[in-house]
Amino acid sequence: GENVEQHPSTLSVQEGDSAVIKCTYSDSASNYFPWYKQELGKGPQLIIDIRSNVGEKKDQRIAVTLNKTAKHFSLHITETQPEDSAVYFCAASRNDYKLSFGAGTTVTVRA
Amino acid sequence: IAGITQAPTSQILAAGRRMTLRCTQDMRHNAMYWYRQDLGLGLRLIHYSNTAGTTGKGEVPDGYSVSRANTDDFPLTLASAVPSQTSVYFCASAPGVHTGELFFGEGSRLTVL
Numbered sequence: 001g002e003n004v005e006q007h008p009s010t011l012s013v014q015e016g017d018s019a020v021i022k023c024t025y026s027d028s029a030s031n032y033f034p035w036y037k038q039e040l041g042k043g044p045q046l047i048i049d050i051r052s053n054v055g056e057k058k059d060q061r062i063a064v065t066l067n068k069t070a071k072h073f074s075l076h077i078t079e080t081q082p083e084d085s086a087v088y089f090c091a092a093s094r095n096d097y098k099l100s101f102g103a104g105t106t107v108t109v110r111a
Numbered sequence: 112i113a114g115i116t117q118a119p120t121s122q123i124l125a126a127g128r129r130m131t132l133r134c135t136q137d138m139r140h141n142a143m144y145w146y147r148q149d150l151g152l153g154l155r156l157i158h159y160s161n162t163a164g165t166t167g168k169g170e171v172p173d174g175y176s177v178s179r180a181n182t183d184d185f186p187l188t189l190a191s192a193v194p195s196q197t198s199v200y201f202c203a204s205a206p207g208v209h210t211g212e213l214f215f216g217e218g219s220r221l222t223v224l
Binding site: 004036103 | 115146151152153154155156159169170201203208209211212213215216217218
């Protein structure tokens with residue numbers, strides 16, 4: 001099955017700086033790569049996703065890049081704000097089916 | 112807007128007891144999932160259901176069972192709880208099997224002593 005590794009496990013950034021989280025996956029047939037954000041006491045929520053036919057996707061301060069050759073993808077958050085503090089999960093799947101999640105990254109934005 | 116409702120929010124359970132975690136969605140989604148979340152391990156799929164009347168095993172199904180009698184409800188049962196089942200359990204749904212975004216409930220924190 002798919003194995004997704006996520007780094008770092010914790011990340012502390014100064015407000016206004018950028019944050020980058022990296023994930024690698026093992027199944028070369030995976031073609032769907034979402035990112036979820038989990039706030040304290042809540043369930044995860046989708047913030048952005050990318051499919052294997054594109055290399056980059058942006059949504060305001062959030063961007064995701066995908067390198068299918070190297071089997072890794074990354075989440076970039078620019079101009080971080082206190083509300084960006086949360087746990088972030090990457091995931092991978094074939095055809096959007098039965099996601100395999102990374103272990104999560106706890107992001108803390110320091111004021 | 113309710114979305115997905117899980118119950119109970121939190122429960123302490125003695126080892127060996129039977130426990131059912133409830134999950135109800137009002138979005139008429141076909142696909143439903145149960146994940147467990149453990150520190151350092153992320154979210155792991157326990158069981159899933161592609162549509163009412165069908166279920167399947169995920170990555171960590173042992174010790175758990177599910178049923179999908181109708182579209183809205185997807186209960187998870189621990190027949191005889193063990194301490195290793197201490198975790199936070201999340202129910203999720205999606206419009207279909209291959210439709211991307213999962214919608215998660217707020218979780219059920221289970222402690223087995």
